[in-house]
Amino acid sequence: MDIVIKLSQFLLSLSLLIILHELGHFIPAKLFKTRVEKFYLFFDVKYSLLKKKIGETEYGIGWLPLGGYVKISGMIDESMDKEQMALPPQPWEFRSKPAWQRLIIMLGGVTVNFILAFIIYIGMAFVYGETYVANADLKDGVLIENPAMIKAGFKTGDKIISIDGQSIANFDNDLNIKIILAKEIVVERNGQQQTIKIPTDLADQLSKYKKGNLVGMRMPFAVANITEGSENTALKPKDLFVSINGKDARYYDQVKTILEVNKGKTLPAVVLRDLKQVPVTVKVSSEGKLGVAVGGLNMESLEKLGYYKISTKNYNLLESVPVGLTRGKDQLVSYGKQLKMIFNPETKAYKSVGGFAAIFNVFPSTWSWEAFWTITAFLSIMLGVMNLLPIPALDGGHVMFLLYEIISGKKPSDKFLENAQMVGFVLLIGLLLFANGNDIYKAIVK
Incomplete structure (x- = not known):
């Protein structure tokens, strides 16, 4: 289907x-x-x-x-x-x-x-207005998983301040393209700003990896359900980790790191359950797993829990005209830059060019x-x-x-x-x- x-x-x-x-x-x-x-x-x-x-x-x-x-x-x-x-x-x-x-x-x-x-x-x-998360509200930075991004110098927790001298106001879908087309990006890491020079062949490097976000929002480790045979029956659906073994574990990437270095151990943890912090003990498998399914939180839930503030702007028909024209102009300029990159042999971006299958896969399955x-x-x-x-x-x-x-x-x-x-x-x-x-x-x- x-x-x-x-x-x-x-x-x-x-x-x-x-x-x-x-x-x-x-x-x-x-x-x-x-x-x-x-x-x-x-x-x-x-x-x-x-x-x-x-x-x-x-x-x-x-x-x-x-x-x-x-x-x-x-x-x-x-x-x-x-x-x-x-x-x-x-x-x-x-x-x-x-x-x-x-x-x-x-x-x-x-x-x-x-x-x-x-x-x-x-x-x-x-019709849809504009829904976004203000860049300033990403207090704990962004998620970086793609090996090419890590190799370029990015780390999870970085706050993207500007791209090629242009301040980033909102976290949106265009951010990934802006990064690929960028020459340098200023990030804030541990309270200090630093400049990352973007490799010329970043687009080629990114195309080599199927998994991992270019830049993503950090999500909490939310328990969806307990898998059959799991030893962690103390956990319940909708639990959100706050800490594990005394270390901050508000985000999935933090939990994953803690579990990876504590395989086979039993650890004290704190979860958020019905808006209250509850102490529990978790058993980490030899594979670094908890035996639970993760997910089940939408953006509205994340906002209520205080992770992100979702901002929405609605426009009347007259206001929609300049907004739409600006959006179209930005996309036109962006695609022109992408095309220029493809025809530049130094970027090796031509390797990522796709045909009808690539266009087909852009469309969602729902x-x-x-x-x-x-x-x-x-x-x-x-x-x-x-x-x-x-x-x-x-x-x-x-x-x-x-x-x-x-x-x-x-x-x-x-x-x-x-x-x-x-x-x-x-x-x-x-x-x-x-x-x-x-x-x-x-x-x-x-």
């Missing part, structure tokens, strides 16, 4: 993005009286799952879910329709239109992608509209930026040649554009194979 939910969200998000992107090409093409022969969701290699011709345009759904397309008459695209291009230009064809009109048609898809992302962020600000729209907005920005890359066969490649034509007054020959399209197509196939090959490598080798 989990995989069905993930797949449903993946296909719905992908379909929405493709249809709206292609609609961005379709609408200006029709406005400029350019004939659109096909409008397809997914690719119809050899055959279509569904198709219907309305007017001069065939609408359909292909069987290969790797994208979608609109086929515009008189345009050198992935169809490589040389027969049509060999005929004299017709008034309704793309090649017969002024360069500025062709430029608008080509920029339509990415324009819709960016507009969609900003609209989603505005809508999310209005249905969440908030998560769905958050991911869809980011994917829309990603699709827009990727399509603007100056690679023939992408929108950015067409735009590059159109700008050359507008500036120089000289139009590249159809033969040149056909060859460029073929080179771009081969390059895209190579990138596609590399990204999805990375997914397969990670699944098998790692």
